[in-house]
């Protein structure tokens with residue numbers, strides 16, 4: 001596909017009330033759990049971004065019936081735990097690390113052969129973090145050098161339960177092991193030294209599995225009893241806080257702006273960005289806090305105003321791992337020097353996001369340094385100069401961050417390829433333009 005460059009000229013202001021698309025993490029899981037349950041699962045608010053559509057196609061290729069009834073409204077007729085069947089072709093997970101890694105868990109404990117691949121970005125990303133611990137179930141994995149995709153899985157029909165301490169904070173690794181544990185005899189035990197998003201645990205419970213979660217220091221111990229009968233359950237997907245982050249920060253930075261985002265997921269393991277923005281002095285309010293589909297949800301209102309620098313501790317990373325590029329944009333226009341600590345994991349996202357974020361700010365005329373795993377940003381205390389071009393490296397979040405920076409800068413910004421935004425946030429351009437932006441081809 002040829003790249004789609006896009007320009008964000010400075011916005012006069014932004015105003016309005018909008019809803020962002022469904023949560024990506026919950027959408028992937030809803031389709032996978034639906035396929036592993038008996039009966040028909042109905043999903044409302046499913047994210048129809050390319051990443052999730054890849055998961056829908058994979059679950060279909062594995063024998064589940066996956067039907068779209070209308071916008072965001074999907075039905076999955078599941079095959080039961082252990083009931084998926086061998087796919088006739090390679091499963092192409094596109095740009096999605098979550099889809100690929102979680103599926104490795106599902107496939108490990110189904111007794112057939114399958115092959116996973118992805119686009120150039122996904123084929124560069126490390127998979128050993130899931131395949132090494134999953135091999136303890138008895139599954140076999142063969143991959144390219146460094147454990148990279150394409151990757152072949154020989155699943156096992158007599159899986160052993162795994163007891164594993166996750167070495168890096170990763171909800172994907174935890175979730176892959178729990179999904180594999182669904183079709184293992186006995187108790188699968190996963191220890192995470194730092195708590196990460198718990199959508200898998202919540203959904204296991206929702207579909208009727210016996211799962212216990214206990215706190216252990218800053219982390220958690222999760223125990224799952226294998227071979228439950230998962231019962232189909234309806235899923236209401238909240239708005240994705242990781243997508244809401246882009247219009248939210250745009251509203252904080254563009255002079256005179258006020259934007260309300262309805263129905264945003266506020267799971268406490270996802271709200272690190274809001275904590276940082278509050279520490280920076282942002283005018284943020286949460287309206288109508290409620291529980292929807294088992295997850296905390298609220299309406300977020302952001303109002304423009306001056307921001308001050310922030311020092312973000314490494315322990316906050318799991319609750320905002322996808323939000324560092326857009327937080328960095330906020331820091332770029334805050335007064336003072338910000339330090340975002342402990343960002344090692346950003347190097348293995350859709351791109352090397354640590355380098356990509358530093359380059360994005362540099363392209364807009366903001367002084368930035370990488371010191372070890374920390375990102376140091378010398379804020380301009382007002383609109384960044386802008387005027388540069390952002391290299392997005394097949395990374396949707398770098399693209400959206402570059403565009404938001406452009407809206408709040410003096411000279412605007414160009415991103416070299418906005419095409420990947422559709423992986424997580426279809427309709428981003430129309431939605432931002434509806435608020436008053438003028439995103440357009442350069």
Ligand code: S3P
Nearest residue numbers: 025098169170171172173321322
């Ligand atoms: C996700 C976990 C995170 C996050 C990704 C979605 C998930 O990845 O970056 O966008 O749905 O479990 P890691 O587990 O690699 O931190």
